[in-house]
Amino acid sequence: MKAEASEDPGGGWRHRVHQVIFEAETHEGRLFDISLITLVLLSCVVVILDSVPWMRAEYGAVFDAAEWFFTILFTLEYIFRLVSVKRPIRFALSFYGIIDLISVLPTYIGLLFPGTEYLLSIRILRLLRIFRILRLTAYVSEAQVITTALHASRRKIFVFVAGVLTLVVVVGTLMYVVEGEANGFTDIPTSIYWAIVTLTTVGYGDLSPKTPLGKGLASLVMIMGYGIIAVPTGIVTAELARAVRPTTTQVCEECHMSGHEPDAVHCKYCGARL
Numbered sequence: 001m002k003a004e005a006s007e008d009p010g011g012g013w014r015h016r017v018h019q020v021i022f023e024a025e026t027h028e029g030r031l032f033d034i035s036l037i038t039l040v041l042l043s044c045v046v047v048i049l050d051s052v053p054w055m056r057a058e059y060g061a062v063f064d065a066a067e068w069f070f071t072i073l074f075t076l077e078y079i080f081r082l083v084s085v086k087r088p089i090r091f092a093l094s095f096y097g098i099i100d101l102i103s104v105l106p107t108y109i110g111l112l113f114p115g116t117e118y119l120l121s122i123r124i125l126r127l128l129r130i131f132r133i134l135r136l137t138a139y140v141s142e143a144q145v146i147t148t149a150l151h152a153s154r155r156k157i158f159v160f161v162a163g164v165l166t167l168v169v170v171v172g173t174l175m176y177v178v179e180g181e182a183n184g185f186t187d188i189p190t191s192i193y194w195a196i197v198t199l200t201t202v203g204y205g206d207l208s209p210k211t212p213l214g215k216g217l218a219s220l221v222m223i224m225g226y227g228i229i230a231v232p233t234g235i236v237t238a239e240l241a242r243a244v245r246p247t248t249t250q251v252c253e254e255c256h257m258s259g260h261e262p263d264a265v266h267c268k269y270c271g272a273r274l
Contacts, residue, residue: 018084021077022251022258036077040136043070071107078104086253094256149239156235164228168195171221175214183210199225250274 020028043066049055050063078100082088091097150157172192179185184207185194194207198221209215251258254272266273 014084017080018251018253021081021084022253022256037136039070039073043067043074046070067107071104074100074104085256091256096256145240149236149242152242153235153239157232160231160235164199167224168192168199171195171199171217175209175217178217179209179211179214183214184208195221198222199228201225201229 019026020032023029046063046066049059050067056063081091081097081100085091092101169192172195173188175194176185176188176191179191181187185191190207197204197207198218201222209218250260250264252260252267252270252272252274255267255270257267257269260268260274264274
């Protein structure tokens, strides 16, 4: 349900801005989200192309102008997000608030370091603009389902990872004893590295057993690798099946969380009225 005007932090216009920016149940909200997704993708394309030397030399001025265009738009959007919520500081410190800020800061920081040819390390700040791609998760409803499923299966995944780590330590130690330094297994950490590469079926080939016993142990590890890969997939899939339920894009004005049921009256995270 839509929030009442009396609950708006500073007037009806702020509530209307909040509906357009944070929700996609209205025509204006959907149009805003589609436009913002398009701008985010275009800005990321500019960052990627700007990293190609010959394109930077040929179209550097165009890329710079496009970057300032995107930066100004995203800055205005960030400001409107802050003024349309009841608790601007809380939003600014949230995950998406930080991502929004990181997506525009590098361009402004570049103004403070005009001599970038002498401070080449500062160029890494330009790459931070690629964090804009993370903003897309705020506009994909399935992202909330995946996040819920991963959170629900965190303990099972932790136990699984702990079991895998125990296995690679045991196998790596055995391989160190069986093969030894003469065959490239110079120490236990190196042998554990080989066990991880083999168990995950990556198989770089930089290390390989030479003795019959070592090859037999490696074969067992490879076979176990195929079975182990399927375990976390099954865990997350089971939680995904439980997490899938109809939700809306309505965002709570108090805690800025989404994923509420269509008939929800109060936020399921903080209890505030929607």
